[in-house]
Amino acid sequence: xxxxxxxxxxxxxxxxxxxPYYPFxxxxxxxxxxxxxxxxxxxGAIAWLIDLLFPGNAVxxxxxxxxxxxxxxxxxxxxxVFMVVFIAVLVVLWEERKVLGRAMDRRGTMVGMMGFxxxxxxxFKTFMKxxxxxxxxxxxxxxxxxxxxxxxxxxxxxxxxxxxxxxVVDYECGLLIVMGLFALAPFFILVSGWSQNNKYSxxxxxxxxxxxxxxxxxxxxxxxxxxxxxGTLNINGIVEAQYGTLPYFIPQAVGFVTFFICAIAESERAxxxxxxxxxxxxxxxxxxxxxxxxxxIMLADYLRGxxxxxxxxxxxxxxxxxxxxxxxxxxxxLPVPELTFLLKGFLVFxxxxxxxxxxxxxRTDTILNLGWKVxxxxxxxxxxxxxxxxxGGIF
Amino acid sequence: xxxxxxxxxxxxxxxxxAQVDAEQEFDRAIVEGKFDSVDMxxxxxxxxxxxDMDKMWITMGPQHPFSHGLWTLIIQAxxxxxxxxxxxxxxxxxxxxxxxxxxxxxxxxxxxDRLCYAASMTYTHLYCMTVEKALDxxxxxxxxxxxxxxxxxxxxxxxxxxLAAVGTDMxxxxxxxxxxxxxxxxxxxxxxxxxxxxxxxxxRIGGVRNDTPDIFDRDIIxxxxxFEKMIWEIIGLIDNSSIYQSRMVGTGIITREQCANLGITGxxxxxxxxxxxxxxxxxxxxxxxxxxxxxxxxxxxxxxRYVVRMEEMLQSCIIIKDAMQKxxxxxxxxxxxxxxxxxxxxxxxxxxxxDCRGEAMMYLVSDGTDKPYRLKVRSPIFINVSASKPLVQGxxxxxxxxxxxxxDMCLGETDR
Amino acid sequence: MGMEIREYSDSWEREVSDALSxxxxxxxxxxxxxxxRLFTKASRDNIHDVCRFLxxxxxxxxxxxxxxxxxxxxxQVVYVIENYTNFRGLLVEITVDIQNDDLHIPTxxxxxxGANWHERETWELxxxxxxxxxxxxxxxxxxxxxxxxxxxxxxxxxxx
Numbered sequence: 007x008x009x010x011x012x013x014x015x016x017x018x019x020x021x022x023x024x025x026p027y028y029p030f031x032x033x034x035x036x037x038x039x040x041x042x043x044x045x046x047x048x049x050g051a052i053a054w055l056i057d058l059l060f061p062g063n064a065v066x067x068x069x070x071x072x073x074x075x076x077x078x079x080x081x082x083x084x085x086x087v088f089m090v091v092f093i094a095v096l097v098v099l100w101e102e103r104k105v106l107g108r109a110m111d112r113r114g115t116m117v118g119m120m121g122f123x124x125x126x127x128x129x130f131k132t133f134m135k136x137x138x139x140x141x142x143x144x145x146x147x148x149x150x151x152x153x154x155x156x157x158x159x160x161x162x163x164x165x166x167x168x169x170x171x172x173x174v175v176d177y178e179c180g181l182l183i184v185m186g187l188f189a190l191a192p193f194f195i196l197v198s199g200w201s202q203n204n205k206y207s208x209x210x211x212x213x214x215x216x217x218x219x220x221x222x223x224x225x226x227x228x229x230x231x232x233x234x235x236x237g238t239l240n241i242n243g244i245v246e247a248q249y250g251t252l253p254y255f256i257p258q259a260v261g262f263v264t265f266f267i268c269a270i271a272e273s274e275r276a277x278x279x280x281x282x283x284x285x286x287x288x289x290x291x292x293x294x295x296x297x298x299x300x301x302x303i304m305l306a307d308y309l310r311g312x313x314x315x316x317x318x319x320x321x322x323x324x325x326x327x328x329x330x331x332x333x334x335x336x337x338x339x340l341p342v343p344e345l346t347f348l349l350k351g352f353l354v355f356x357x358x359x360x361x362x363x364x365x366x367x368x369r370t371d372t373i374l375n376l377g378w379k380v381x382x383x384x385x386x387x388x389x390x391x392x393x394x395x396x397x398g399g400i401f
Numbered sequence: 402x403x404x405x406x407x408x409x410x411x412x413x414x415x416x417x418x419a420q421v422d423a424e425q426e427f428d429r430a431i432v433e434g435k436f437d438s439v440d441m442x443x444x445x446x447x448x449x450x451x452x453d454m455d456k457m458w459i460t461m462g463p464q465h466p467f468s469h470g471l472w473t474l475i476i477q478a479x480x481x482x483x484x485x486x487x488x489x490x491x492x493x494x495x496x497x498x499x500x501x502x503x504x505x506x507x508x509x510x511x512x513x514d515r516l517c518y519a520a521s522m523t524y525t526h527l528y529c530m531t532v533e534k535a536l537d538x539x540x541x542x543x544x545x546x547x548x549x550x551x552x553x554x555x556x557x558x559x560x561x562x563x564l565a566a567v568g569t570d571m572x573x574x575x576x577x578x579x580x581x582x583x584x585x586x587x588x589x590x591x592x593x594x595x596x597x598x599x600x601x602x603x604x605r606i607g608g609v610r611n612d613t614p615d616i617f618d619r620d621i622i623x624x625x626x627x628f629e630k631m632i633w634e635i636i637g638l639i640d641n642s643s644i645y646q647s648r649m650v651g652t653g654i655i656t657r658e659q660c661a662n663l664g665i666t667g668x669x670x671x672x673x674x675x676x677x678x679x680x681x682x683x684x685x686x687x688x689x690x691x692x693x694x695x696x697x698x699x700x701x702x703x704x705x706r707y708v709v710r711m712e713e714m715l716q717s718c719i720i721i722k723d724a725m726q727k728x729x730x731x732x733x734x735x736x737x738x739x740x741x742x743x744x745x746x747x748x749x750x751x752x753x754x755x756d757c758r759g760e761a762m763m764y765l766v767s768d769g770t771d772k773p774y775r776l777k778v779r780s781p782i783f784i785n786v787s788a789s790k791p792l793v794q795g796x797x798x799x800x801x802x803x804x805x806x807x808x809d810m811c812l813g814e815t816d817r
Numbered sequence: 818m819g820m821e822i823r824e825y826s827d828s829w830e831r832e833v834s835d836a837l838s839x840x841x842x843x844x845x846x847x848x849x850x851x852x853x854r855l856f857t858k859a860s861r862d863n864i865h866d867v868c869r870f871l872x873x874x875x876x877x878x879x880x881x882x883x884x885x886x887x888x889x890x891x892x893q894v895v896y897v898i899e900n901y902t903n904f905r906g907l908l909v910e911i912t913v914d915i916q917n918d919d920l921h922i923p924t925x926x927x928x929x930x931g932a933n934w935h936e937r938e939t940w941e942l943x944x945x946x947x948x949x950x951x952x953x954x955x956x957x958x959x960x961x962x963x964x965x966x967x968x969x970x971x972x973x974x975x976x977x
Contacts, residue, residue: 110578205459209481209798276572277644285467285570285802365644367572369799370481372647491957499966503973661878661901664931675901676822682906683853751897753908764895766886777884779897787934816957 016057016070017050019043027076036171036344037090041082045075087174091163094348095308096125098315101352102308102359109363132301140203140294147201151194152299158194159306159313162187166316169326169343170242179239181320185229188272188313191306192218195281199291210290213370214281217271220377224385225268228261231389232321234396245325253324257395261388262322264381269314270358271373274307277365280373311358315351323350455479459798463492467802469566470812474789474801481797486790490783493816501776506532506606506745509773514600516778517814520559520757521600522551522591524778524814529604530685531752531763535745536606541736542727544608545687549724550621551594551603552754553717557628558587559757560714563809564635567707570802571648579635586624593617608738613728621725625718636711649704653792653804656701663788666781667759668713669808672706674699679755691723703800706807743771758782758809780814822902829904830855833875840870848912855909864896864913865923871898871909872928880929881908883936885943887969891916892945896925915945924950942967 022028022039030038053066060066068074100115100122107114115121139148165184167173177183192214199211232254233239236247248254255262271278282290292303319325326343368376462473471492477485497516501509513528514521526548533540561584568576588598594617595603595610603610639645655663657674671678678695680688696712698705747769753762759781766775785808792808793801830850837845837857844863848856859867871877882897896911915922924947926933934956936947941955944965955962964971 106574110575111582112578205457209478279572280799283572283799285572286461286798288466363573363575364638365573365642366568366576366648367799368644369648369797371797372644491959494957496966499971499973658878659930662930664879664881664929666879677901677905679906682825683908751910760881762881762897764882764884764897775886777882779882783938784931784934787931 016054016066017046019046020075022079025072025076027073029076029080030176033173033176034171035173036169036341037086038079038083041086042075042079044082045078046070049075049078087164087172088160090168091160091166091309091312094351095163095305095312096122097348097352098312098355099125099308101355102362105356105359106363109360129301132298132304135297135301137298138296139299142203143294144201144203147197148294151198151201152295152303155191155194155198156302156306158187158190159309163309163313166313166320167241168347170245172344173241176242177240180241181229181233181239181244184241184313184317185226188310188317189218189222191310195291199281202291202294204293206287206289206293207291210281210283210287210293213283214274214291216370217274217278217280217373217377220374221268221271221381224264224377224381225272227382227385227389228258228265228268229321231258231261231385231392234389235392241320241325245320245327248324249327249329253322253329255322257400258322258388258392260384260391262318264384264388265321266318266354266357267376268381269318270361271377273310273314275311275358276362277368278373279367280370283367285367311355312351315354315358316347318354319347319350323354456484461801462489467570467805469806469810470815472786472810472812472815474793474805476793476798476801478798481799483793483796483798483801486793488786488789490786490812490815493812495817497817498776498778501773503772505771506743506773509776510605511600511602514602515813516780516817517559517756517758517811518599519562519811520555522555522603523754523756524761525602525604526552526686527752527754527756527761527763529606530754531750531765532606532745533741534752535748535750535765535767536741538607538739538741540608540739542687543612543731543735543737546724546728546731547609547613547737548604548686549688549691550613550721550728551601551609553721553724554587554590554594554621556757557714557717558584558591559809559811560710560717561587563710563757563806566809567803567806570806571645576635576638579638583628583631583635586628590617590621590624593620605738605741607741608736610738612733612737618725618729621721625721629715629718632711632714639707646704648800648803649702649707651702651704652796652800653703653706653807654701655788655791657699659791660701660788663791664784665759665788666785667756668709669706669759669785671695671697672709672807673701679753679760683753685752685754687727691720691727693720693723703803703807710809744769745771745773756781758811758814759785761814778814778817780817782808782811782815783817786810786815822905825853825906829853829907833904833907833909836875837867837870840874841867853906853908855907856912857909858912858914861913861915861922864894864911865925865928867911868896868898868925868928876900876903877909878902878929880925880932880935883925883932883939885939885945885967887943887967889969892920892943894922894939894945920945921948922946923948926950941965944968 020042022042023032023034025042028038049069053069056063057066103124104114104121115124117124117127162184165174165187167176175183195214196211199207199209199214202208232244235254235258236244238244238247274281282292284290287293292300295303326347328346457478458475459478460473460475462468463471468474473489475487475489476483497512501512504512509528510525513525516524561580565577565580565584568574568580591598591601593614595601655673660670660673661675665673674697676695676697679685680693681695693716696709696716698709745767747767749764749766751762751764753760760779761781762779764777764779765773768774789805789808792804796804833855834847834850834857838847841863844860845867846858848858850856877898877900879899879901880896881899882895884895886893886895892915894913894915896913898909898911900907913922922945924932924936926936926947927949933950933952936950937953937956939945940947940950940953941958941962942965947953954960958966
């Protein structure tokens with residue numbers, strides 16, 4: 007317990023790795039570092055003020071001790087991680103509207119900042135809406151599935167690492183966790199559609215389940231293939247392996263295309279938005295969700311779309327690295343790898359939007375045929391190719 | 402096959418109101434938990450131990466994204482497959498035919514505009530033609546050609562609106578906006594010709610209201626040439642995409658005999674092999690003096706109907722160019738309107754026209770006064786929609802919007 | 818079915834009217850004809866046979882209009898039947914008079930499926946009952962209507 011004389015003693019910007027409660031092991035975590043320093047400024051200033059009034063009190067010291075600093079840093083950490091994802095999703099939303107608009111020979115959104123503020127305005131609009139729900143829904147499943155759909159979507163979006171220093175968890179099987187959470191939503195959609203006491207919702211939910219069954223399998227096979235080629239399920243490891251050799255969309259071109267289409271289907275974007283086919287099923291499984299509930303579902307949709315783009319970037323496009331340039335060696339305060347990751351994600355999303363412009367919604371039988379008769383063989387073909395690489399010792 | 406074509410028949414297929422009420426009451430009791438498990442067991446035993454869950458009635462409409470206008474299609478779905486369908490119309494019934502019995506002949510012209518919002522001029526044209534026939538009036542050549550041009554502008558406008566609707570029904574908004582963009586040019590042509598976009602009030606008994614302005618002569622040719630270029634953009638987007646093809650090819654199939662028997666007319670019938678177009682086979686207003694071809698396909702599915710309509714749009718451009726040449730050859734000073742007497746001699750007359758949606762007829766019974774005694778409108782969609790059961794039976798729920806879009810619903814004329 | 822498509826010739830109206838007179842004699846009165854139009858009058862007893870004859874023998878595949886006309890003293894049902902093939906574009910109009918105290922007429926919806934809704938419409942607007950129709954229910958007007966709004970006895974505002 008030192009003796010504090012000036013404010014600089016309170017705001018000392020400690021090294022996060024030196025904190026005994028540091029939750030990320032020996033990996034450096036940028037958002038945690040930022041939040042620890044932020045807390046150090048805020049908490050240190052408060053502690054300094056209190057110490058000026060009551061010298062030598064215990065509260066000041068409690069505010070800057072390692073445990074408290076870690077706790078508040080984690081709170082700020084969560085906010086920072088979520089805010090970055092949230093803003094990225096708003097950008098994705100804006101990108102979709104703007105690109106769609108241009109492709110359809112119109113202007114797209116026009117409210118403030120080249121239309122970016124339209125997302126905010128829409129958010130306020132849905133927030134102001136009345137909370138309408140039918141008396142005859144099955145209350146428990148109706149509300150819980152909604153919360154779970156939104157919750158899991160936010161969770162996976164936050165779980166996508168933006169770089170090797172911007173992550174939430176860094177498990178050895180991190181990829182499986184993200185994909186597992188990603189595959190949860192269709193169950194909730196099925197139950198939610200069932201609970202709403204509405205035939206359109208029921209059909210929408212069943213379609214979501216139908217699609218999930220036909221798309222999960224090729225998708226997981228491709229993920230396993232990527233893991234096989236990289237030799238690890240750790241996201242960091244996969245990105246590093248691609249930096250060492252080639253981005254995997256070149257050796258696994260078949261898998262890349264298949265995974266891309268499966269990812270569109272998985273995030274239920276057009277042309278695979280069967281579950282909410284608005285021309286025949288009104289709004290599909292979302293029919294009975296009005297106002298802010300619907301707004302949150304839309305947000306969750308885009309979170310999942312962003313997450314799908316993130317997975318494509320990680321698995322096939324070399325993650326936050328550019329070929330030949332090792333971005334993590336840049337000055338530590340420059341967010342270059344994070345921005346590279348986000349820009350790659352936006353590029354992938356751009357292609358998704360172009361696909362949405364050009365295609366109508368596919369039918370259920372088409373989608374099942376595609377899933378089982380085209381994508382599953384393609385995924386297995388991809389696996390065979392990678393096994394050949396491995397056996398031939400090319401990668 | 403003959404009689405089961407349409408509507409609510411099919412004995413026992415549709416539950417009565419009382420049965421539906423009783424069933425709902427029962428359902429509500431189950432939901433509210435009024436039965437304990439023993440009661441439920443008894444209920445299930447009485448129903449043979451299983452709940453009847455194989456078929457589901459779904460009410461689509463009257464306010465549903467697929468119904469362009471107010472109408473209802475009640476479908477019976479077995480999973481995703483549609484097994485039965487009951488169309489219900491009448492939400493927009495205004496008693497148009499009765500209303501006309503209370504108005505003098507010229508006053509009915511703006512009312513005829515309101516029959517169909519997408520192609521208002523064809524019905525006004527039809528009405529004027531019917532009354533002219535009753536008056537035994539031979540209208541000037543120029544008026545006939547102007548009417549042809551106006552009709553074809555309306556046909557293009559209506560078909561483009563149909564194309565836009567097809568886009569949204571398939572879940573693609575690009576088609577919607579591109580088709581709307583092209584439609585806007587034809588709307589401008591309407592404005593050039595008569596000053597209004599939709600309800601034009603342009604044909605008159607004995608001719609048309611005004612001559613074509615100079616600017617129109619120039620612009621219509623430009624517009625036609627522009628359109629003939631731009632339509633290929635849309636055709637490329639649809640025909641080069643296997644997803645569009647898979648949505649349309651092989652859905653909504655009926656045979657030619659069924660189609661004729663059920664009274665389906667217009668592009669829907671020409672896509673089914675009925676080789677008939679009133680413009681060619683019962684020519685009115687100098688349609689026999691302009692050159693055009695009638696596209697007929699025998700496939701009988703949604704894609705054939707789509708191709709027929711697209712081809713019709715291109716043929717309309719040819720007709721417009723041809724007719725504009727004839728108008729210009731007639732010179733600026735040739736008459737375009739005759740004075741028509743206000744009283745129509747007693748008798749019965751009917752006019753027939755090839756509307757954008759099918760065969761439209763008006764049957765006029767006049768009693769020698771200045772008001773019609775009875776004016777019947779034969780609306781093509783009214784009969785086309787009555788055939789929706791054989792059209793959608795056996796397809797998937799996702800196909801219904803596409804199949805019904807190929808009929809091109811317009812509720813103003815259906816319910817009259 | 819399977820008739821050849823023919824181009825129009827002036828003799829078509831005569832051919833059809835001869836065929837009708839040859840089969841039904843004086844029971845079907847030929848009221849007149851124009852280019853591609855033939856106006857006939859039939860009676861309630863033989864209308865179904867006439868329609869059946871037109872459909873089966875002369876291949877008139879399309880029933881364009883079934884409509885009612887309230888002539889105050891009596892009612893009329895007008896059929897407009899159309900051909901797509903061997904008399905392409907030819908319309909036959911059949912007018913049938915029925916008495917106000919016995920508004921019954923046999924249905925033709927078993928011959929042409931397209932006549933189904935026309936007959937329902939005529940029933941609900943004029944109260945003419947089509948015997949043998951499978952589903953004579955109100956179509957355009959609400960189910961609660963107990964009157965027939967297109968009859969002349971139903972006055973609009975401004976009609977004397």
